[in-house]
Amino acid sequence: MDLESLKTRFYQLVAPSLPNEWDVEAALEPLIDCEAEHLDGIFSQVPAIWPVSHSLCFAYLSAAGPALSCLAVEELSLWVHSLLDRYESGGLREARLFMDDVEQHYACRLRGEGGVRLLDVRSRLQPYVNGLAGKEMPLVAADEAGTDSESIFLPNVIGVLQTHEHNFFLYKLIVSFQWASLRAGMYLGPEWMEETEKSAHPLDRFFSEFSEPEKARSLYHIFETARVLNFLRDELPGLMREAGTVLPQLPLTGDDAAHPNLLDWLQRGVLRGEWPAPPSPPLFVQAAALIKRCQKEGEDNRLSLEAVRELMPLIPETEVFAGTRPLLFQGVMRLQEMRNAGAKEEVEKELRLMKTMTVQLPSIGKKQLPPDAQSVNTAGRSGGDTAVIIDTDSAWEQLPPFLHSLAQRIDNSESQQSEQSIDQSAPGKSGVIDQTVSASGAGKAGQIFSRLARGPADVKTDEKIAGPTVYDEWDYRRKGFRKNWCVVTEKELTPVQNTFIEQTLKKYRGQIRRLRYQFELLQTSERFIRRQRDGDDIDFDALVESLSDIRAGHPPSDRLFIRLARDQRDIAASFLVDMSNSTAGWVGQSIKEALVLICEAMEVLNDRYSIYGFSGMRRLRCEVFPIKRLEERYSKAVRQRIGAIGPREYTRMAPAIRHLSSLFAQVEAKVRLLIVLSDGKPEDYDDYKGEYAIEDTRHALLEAKAMGIHPFCITIDRQAHEYMAHMYGEVNYILIDKINQLPSRMSEIYRTLTS
C-alpha cells in the first residue's frame, strides 16, 4: 500500500484531529511494506491509542511492524493493552522501552518465560509474608533486596532465570529469607557490645572495629546467610527443597573470575555446596570450616561474629571483595534504616505511655507546664520539631494512597530526628517520666503533649475528609481500565443557615404528612400467620375445623399452628446528587426540596440512608460531598448541609458511583439501593464526554451491580431516553419531565422501589 492511501486511512481514523503531515508520514513510512492483514490489525488499535497520547500513537505505528514479527495479529490488542498500562504508569519513556523489545517484554511472558515483575506477584506474596511474620510487612520496591525490620525490599523485576516459575520462586525465596534473617536474629548486636544511645547499629560499630569494615561486613553476611538458610531448612522444608533445584542455577560473580576471591569461593560453597580446590589453602579451608560450623551449630549470630573476628586478621590485603555482588536473595544489610525503624517504634511506645498517663491524670495538660518550659518549647529546636510533625501529618491526608509509603519513610526519618533530640536532652531516654525538671526535658514533654493534643482533632478531620481514593476508569476503546485514573476526594459542605428548610417544610406540609403515613405502612410488621404446620401456638380455629373434619370423616389438615412472622426491612439506600453547574436555579431548588421531603419521610422508617453530592473538574479533582452519612442522624447539621447544596462544576459521574459503591460494599443489608439524581449526561471539562463518558458510567454501574447494589436513576433530562436505557437498563431509570413534580415523585419512587 502506498503512503498516500495509508495517510488517508490514518486521517479518517483520528478525525477530527489534524496532526502534522510530516509527523504522520514519518510514522507511516515503515508500514508501506506491511501485508494488508497486518495493516488492518495495526490500524484497528489506533483509535484506542490516539486519544491517550498522540506521540505514543506515532511511536506505536513505527514499532508495530517489527512487533508483528514475533506477535500474531490477534495478540496485538493485548499487547497494546499492556502498552497503554505501561504508558500510564511510566510515561512515554517506559512505553518506548516496552515497545523496543517486544520479545523480552511481552512475548516471553506470554510463553511463561522471562522476567517477573514485583507488581504482578505482590498480591500473592504480600499475604504470604504477612502470614509468615504474623504482622503486616509491606513489600517495597528497591534496587537491592533487604529489610529494615518493618518492610521487605524487593527488586522491581527478576529475570535472572529462564522460566517465569523460577523467577517467581526467587521472589518467594527473597521474602522468606529476609523474614528468616529477622527471625533468626541476624541483626542482633553482639552480646558484649553495650546498647548505647548512639544512633549507629551495634553491628556497624562491630564492623568499624576492623581496619576494613566493608570486608568484615561482607564476611559476616555470608556466614549468617549460611546459618539462615539452614534455619529455613528447618522452618520451611518445602521451600528449601525447591531451592535445592533452583539455587544452583543462580549465576555468581565468581563464575567468570579466573581467580575467585574468598567471598566468591564461599558464596559458591553456600549456594551450590561446591568446595573446589582453594587458591590459598589455609585461609580458605579455615573459612570453610567456620562456615560449616555456623551452619551446624549456629543457634544465634555469635558464631558468625567470632568467625569474622578469627578470619579478618588472616585475610591479606590483596583479597578484594569489592567486585563480588551479594547473592540475589541476600541483598544488602540495611543496618542504619533498621536503627531508624527501631527508633520510630520507641517514640511510638513512649507516645502510647504518655497517652495512658494523660487518661489517668486528666488534670495534667499543656497549661500546667511550667512557663519556662513552654518558652523553651517554642523557642528551642523542639519547637521546630513540632512544626515538622504537624506538617507531615496534615499532608498525609491529602496524599494519594500510593504516596503513603513514601510519606511513611519521610516520617521515619523525622522520628529519628526527634529520637536524637531525646537522646540529647534527657539522660534517661524518656524525657517525660523522669522529668528531672531540666528545661529541655520539659520541652520534650511539651512536644509529646502537643502531639497528643492533636489526637482528637485528628479524629475529627478524619471524619470530615477521608484521604483521597484512586479509582480506575473504563476506556471502551481499548476495552480495559485506565489504572488509578481518577482521584476522588471527600469534601465537607459548609452548613448554611437560611430559611430554605422551614419554607420547604411549610410549602409541602400536607404532602409530608401523607408521605409519613404512607411510609409508616412500610415499616417492619409483626404478624401472626395462621394455619402453619409448625409454630409457637395452637391455632384453635384450625384445630376445631380439623376435629370436625375428622368427625365428618374427611381427612384433617395438619396446619394447626400460629407462627409469629417478622418482616424485617433490611434496606440501605444511598442518594447521589448531581451538583454540576447545570443544576443552577430551579433544578437545584427542586432537588433540594426533594431531599428534604424524602428525609422527612424516611424518618418514620428504619431504613438506613445516606446522601452524597458530587461534582469536580478533571480526573484528578473528582469531589464527593457527604451530606448525610449512612449512620448519621437526620440532624440540624444535615438539614443545613442540604441547604448548602449548590451548583459547582462538572458531571464526572462514574468516579462518584465507584466511590459510593466501595463505601456501600462494606454495608450489610439485604437490599442496597443507589439512587442517582441527575439532570443530564455525564460530562467533564476534559475529553470525558459523549460515548466515552456514557460507557465509563455504564461500566461503573455494572461494577456496582456486581457488588449486589441496585442502581436507579431519576433524571430530568428530556433526552434521557437516548442513553439512559443503555447506562442503567430499561427499567432502572425514570424521567420526570415536570421538574416541580420531583419532590413528590421521588418519595413515591422510593416507596415503590422498596416495597
Added chain:
Amino acid sequence: MSTHHMNLEAYRIDTEPFYLPVGQEISIAEAAYHDGTPLLLKGPTGCGKTRFMQYLAWRLQRPLVTVSCHDDLSTSDLVGRYLIRSGEAVWTDGPLTMAVRAGAICYLDEIVEARKDTTVVIHPLADDRRQLPIEKRGELLTAPPEFMLAISYNPGYQSVLKDLKASTRQRFIALSFDYPEPDKEVEIVCKEGGLSPEIAKSLVKLAVMTRGLKDSGLVEGASTRLLILAGQLIGRGIEIKTACRAAISEALTDDRELLAALDEMVSSLF
C-alpha cells in the same frame, strides 16, 4: 392435655472424649457446677469449646443437651410447645426444659445468633433463682442442683448486632478459649488426626501463619478443627498439599489471591 417427656439417656456420654486441658478451665468449670453457677465459653470457632463441654459432661456424669442457636430460634423452641397428637393437645418439652427436669447440662451453642427476646428466657435460670417459668402451662420449674447451664459465643464476629447483652453476660462465669499453644496443638492434632508429630508440627505452623492474616483479609485463621480434618485426610492417604488445599485453604477463603498465598505457604512448609 397430657405431657410428653423425653428420655435423656441417649444424651449421656459414656466414653471419655479426648480433651487436653490448656489451663485451669476444668477446675473452674467443676467449681461452677458445684456452686450452681452457669458458664460462658467464648473463643474462635473450632478451638475446642464444644469438646470441652463434652468432656465436662463425661466428667460430671451428666447428660449433655446441646442447642445450636440460629436467628429464628424462638422461646418455645427452647422451652416447649403444645403439639396436636391424634386430636389432643400434647405438651412437649423443649430441650432447655428437658435438661432442667432431668438435671442435665444444657449447652446453648453460639447464643448470640439467637433472637434477643429468646436470650432473656434464660435469665431467671442463670442467676441464683435457678428457675424456669413455663408460661403456657403456668408452671414454674426449679432446677435441681445437678442442672448446669452453659452458653458459648465467638467474640470474633465484630458486629454490633451480634453482641451479648450486659444483663445476660453478667450472670455467667466466663472461660475464654483460644487456639492452644503450638506444642499442645501439635499434641492434639497428632492424637485426633492420627498423624506423625513432624507433619502435625508443620500443620500447626501453617495454622499460625493463617492466623497472622487477619489484617490481610482473612476473617479467621485456620482452627484446630480444620487441622484435624486435614490430618484425617492425610491419614486416608491423600497427598499433603492436596489435603491442605481441601481442608484448610479452600475452607478459609474464596479470594483467589489469598488462596494463592496460602498455597505458597503450604508449598514452603511441606
